[in-house]
Amino acid sequence: MMELDTRQGWMGLLARAPADRLESLWINLGMDLPDFAWLRAPETGGVMVRGRMGGTGAPFNLGEMTVTRCAIRLEPGNVIGHAYVQGRDKSKARLAAVIDALMQTSSGPDLRARLLVPLAQEMAARAQGRAERAEATKVTFFTMVRGED
Amino acid sequence: MYVAVKGGERAIDNAHAWLAEERRGDQAVPELGVAQIRAQLALAVNRVMAEGSLYDPDLAALAIKQARGDLIEAIFLIRAYRTTLPRLGESRPVDTGAMACDRRISATFKDAPGGQVLGPTFDYTHRLLDFELAAEGAAPRARTAPATSEPMPRITDFLNRDGLIQPETVSDAAPPDLTREPLEFPANRALRLQALARGDEGFLLGMAYSTQRGYGRNHPFVGELRVGRVKVEMDIPELGLACEIGEIELTECETVNQFNGSKTEPPQFTRGYGLSFGHTERKAISMALVDRALRWEELGEEDTGAAAQDAEFVLYHADNIQASGFLEHIKLPHYVDFQSELELVRRIRAEAEAHADTEAAR
Numbered sequence: 001m002m003e004l005d006t007r008q009g010w011m012g013l014l015a016r017a018p019a020d021r022l023e024s025l026w027i028n029l030g031m032d033l034p035d036f037a038w039l040r041a042p043e044t045g046g047v048m049v050r051g052r053m054g055g056t057g058a059p060f061n062l063g064e065m066t067v068t069r070c071a072i073r074l075e076p077g078n079v080i081g082h083a084y085v086q087g088r089d090k091s092k093a094r095l096a097a098v099i100d101a102l103m104q105t106s107s108g109p110d111l112r113a114r115l116l117v118p119l120a121q122e123m124a125a126r127a128q129g130r131a132e133r134a135e136a137t138k139v140t141f142f143t144m145v146r147g148e149d
Numbered sequence: 150m151y152v153a154v155k156g157g158e159r160a161i162d163n164a165h166a167w168l169a170e171e172r173r174g175d176q177a178v179p180e181l182g183v184a185q186i187r188a189q190l191a192l193a194v195n196r197v198m199a200e201g202s203l204y205d206p207d208l209a210a211l212a213i214k215q216a217r218g219d220l221i222e223a224i225f226l227i228r229a230y231r232t233t234l235p236r237l238g239e240s241r242p243v244d245t246g247a248m249a250c251d252r253r254i255s256a257t258f259k260d261a262p263g264g265q266v267l268g269p270t271f272d273y274t275h276r277l278l279d280f281e282l283a284a285e286g287a288a289p290r291a292r293t294a295p296a297t298s299e300p301m302p303r304i305t306d307f308l309n310r311d312g313l314i315q316p317e318t319v320s321d322a323a324p325p326d327l328t329r330e331p332l333e334f335p336a337n338r339a340l341r342l343q344a345l346a347r348g349d350e351g352f353l354l355g356m357a358y359s360t361q362r363g364y365g366r367n368h369p370f371v372g373e374l375r376v377g378r379v380k381v382e383m384d385i386p387e388l389g390l391a392c393e394i395g396e397i398e399l400t401e402c403e404t405v406n407q408f409n410g411s412k413t414e415p416p417q418f419t420r421g422y423g424l425s426f427g428h429t430e431r432k433a434i435s436m437a438l439v440d441r442a443l444r445w446e447e448l449g450e451e452d453t454g455a456a457a458q459d460a461e462f463v464l465y466h467a468d469n470i471q472a473s474g475f476l477e478h479i480k481l482p483h484y485v486d487f488q489s490e491l492e493l494v495r496r497i498r499a500e501a502e503a504h505a506d507t508e509a510a511r
Contacts, residue, residue, distance in 0.1 A: 009306065009387035012393030016380070045237035046203065047394060048326065049381055051424045052242045053338060054403060055303060057317025059242045062346050063426055065204035067237055067394050083318045084237075084387060086381075086395025087205065127378075128251055132293035134251050137267040140259075 004116045010103055011096075015085045017119055018094040025115050026095060033098060035075035042070040042090035067091040074101045154482045172217050177385060186210040195427025196220055201227025202328075202347040204236075204397050204426050221349075221469050239323075241382045241391060245401045245424070246303055252375035252428075255304045257370045257405055263301030269375060304373040305403050305420065310486045314405065314418040315448075334461050338507075340444055341460060342436075346425060348467030350432045356457045356467075357438035365455030368407035369421060376400045377430050400425045402433040407443050408448065419448060435454050437461060 003009035014022065046064035053060060069084045070093045081101025083093045102111055160283035173180065185211035187194055197209040207229060216222035252268025255261045264274045267273075269291075324339035332344060345353065360367055378398050380485045402423035410416035421441025423433035438458050442457040466472060 007388075008390055008392050011379070012382075015392070015394045017397045043237075044234065045229060046234040047237050047381070047383055048239040048328075049204065049397065050240050050242040050324065051245070051342075051399075052317070053342065054305065054317035054420050054422050055245045055401060056319065058320040058322055058339060060342040060346075061239075061326050062243075062343070062424055063202040063327075063330075064231060064234070064236075065203060065240075065395060065397060066208070066234070067383075069237060073389075076503070082385070084383070084385060084394045085394060086235070087207070108391045110326055126271070128296060131249065131296035133264060133291045134266050135294040135296045137252075137269075138264045139267060139293070140265070142259075 004112055004120060007100070007103070010112075010116055011082070011084070011100060013116060013120055013123070014083065014096040014099060017123065019087070019089045021119060021122060022095060025119055026099075029111075029114055034102070036072040036081075036098060036101070037075065039071040039073055039080065040069065042068055042093045044068045044090070070094060070097050072097045072101060074098075074105070077105060079104050081109075083138045113137060166186050172215075177400060181214060181246060183210045183214055185206065186213050192428060193218075194427050196350060196432070197223045197227055199426040199429050199432060200224045200347055200349060201231065202216050202226050202230045202461060207308075209440055212369060218348065221473055225470050225473070238383050238385075240394070241384065243399070244380060244395075245375065245377045245379060246302075248375055248377040248401070250301060250375050250439070252376040253301055253373070254375075255371070255373050257372050258304055261304055261373075263299050267317070281465050282478040293304075301375070303403070305405065306417055308372075310403065312417070315408070315414070315420060317420070336460055338440070338444065338447070341464060342422065342424070342440060344464045345423075345436045345439055346466060348436070348464075349469035350429070350435065352376065352438055352467050352469070352472075353435040356442075356463060357435035359455070360442045360457045365439070365445070365453055365457040367419075367421070367441050369404040369438050369441060370406070371437075372403045372405035372420075372433060374400070374430060374434065376430065386407070392402070400427065400429050400433040404434075404437040404441055408450075413449065419444070 004013065026060065032135070044066060045068075047067045048064050049062045050059045051062045052058065065086065066088050067084055067086060068088055068090055069082070070090070071083070072081045072094070074081065079101045081097040081099070081104075083096035083100060085096050086092045099111060099115070169404065187206050189211065190210075192205050192208075193213055194209045197212055198204050198206065200280055201209065203209075203214070207232055208230065209223065212223035213220065213224040214227060216415035250268070252270060253266045254261065255265065259265070260342070294319060305314055309316055324343070327340060327343055332340065336344070359365070361369075376398070378396050379396055381391045381395050382391050383394045400423075404423075406419045408414075408417060408420060419441065421437035421439075421444075423436030423440065425436065427432045439457055443460050443463060445452060445458050478499040
């Protein structure tokens with residue numbers, strides 16, 4: 001789980017994580033939500049998703065996606081946590097920002113082992129399940145020699 | 150000229166209350182949940198996201214419920230909601246080459262590296278109604294096979310290696326955005342692709358079909374069609390880093406088209422490109438064909454006068470919200486307009502009759 005060693009890595013995981021799974025893994029930790037102050041209250045907006053012509057060429061605007069962002073400051077230690085998460089779930093954004101801040105404290109290794117790693121494993125297992133279904137539909141087409149010459 | 154009317158508030162309120170009751174339908178039947186629509190009418194959800202131009206499956210499912218299954222009405226609701234959202238930024242261009250593919254097929258190379266993956270497709274079904282679905286049964290289970298991590302390179306890259314296909318120009322130029330600036334002509338390819346990506350599937354299907362039938366024919370092959378999930382990354386200025394902000398499902402279609410060459414270009418294949426939110430492959434293929442037809446000028450081809458080659462015609466009529474807005478407004482009160490037309494017709498008739506009378510009296 002190399003990706004979880006960097007801030008980019010864990011923020012990306014939190015952005016993509018299903019809100020219900022993130023929340024229940026958090027609850028399982030038995031930790032209280034630490035005291036924090038809002039630097040930026042949760043705000044839902046649109047991000048314009050871009051593609052490239054032909055997949056590899058110049059960029060174009062494809063359409064928007066919903067994203068919710070917020071920023072907090074943990075009261076103990078003044079650590080700042082940010083979140084940019086997919087969708088409109090403000091409580092997920094709050095939790096993601098708190099986790100981002102806690103990851104920068106001494107609680108980081110414990111959180112990584114008990115929350116981020118299991119979350120990443122669940123998401124990888126779901127992706128693996130789709131890959132295995134896709135594999136079962138892999139075909140080989142044969143071109144037949146036609147009767148006419 | 151538009152002249153406002155007033156009144157009718159009670160009737161309008163009552164009409165909307167009845168609409169709500171009709172939406173719910175027979176109370177003896179369980180109410181449809183938004184989660185059910187999202188999970189079980191996923192292709193309707195995908196179409197609403199693609200043409201609503203907003204990726205949010207929960208909102209699209211809610212819109213479908215509110216619109217009683219009228220997808221254009223649902224798209225209208227999403228477009229209206231979209232305008233209320235502050236713009237948080239623009240993503241980096243998504244890397245469809247790194248897509249986690251559920252489906253990936255090529256109609257041009259049977260032995261494509263990475264394989265032909267059918268995925269959950271209607272293709273090769275017999276299109277016979279399945280009456281077993283009318284009864285609730287056990288949950289169906291897909292079969293699995295051990296997944297290989299074999300890469301799936303782009304099909305067009307093989308042709309590109311031999312110089313047989315026109316290369317894409319690599320650039321990071323910021324594209325125009327028709328949600329910020331009105332659509333104006335001539336529209337460059339980036340702007341055309343944005344308009345096509347949110348265009349009506351039925352309209353684009355008809356336009357694409359017209360090219361196949363000979364109106365701006367461009368001999369397309371589906372070089373590659375892929376459906377799957379890509380990660381979306383955005384630069385976050387306050388952090389000074391690029392971060393994933395989510396994962397979306399996309400359908401991508403690359404067509405490989407015949408091209409005889411021009412004064413400046415050798416004979417080679419050319420490309421059409423379609424990209425669409427969700428699993429929306431009819432839309433993505435149609436988009437690729439229409440994109441290719443609209444490229445006639447930059448490829449030095451002849452303007453045959455076909456509708457699909459006319460960027461103004463295609464792009465001004467592809468948006469089903471603009472189209473239905475203008476079309477459906479004619480059912481709203483136009484009493485004053487009509488009154489003036491009526492008076493005009495009466496006056497002309499009276500004059501014509503008076504003229505006939507004087508002619509007869511001569």
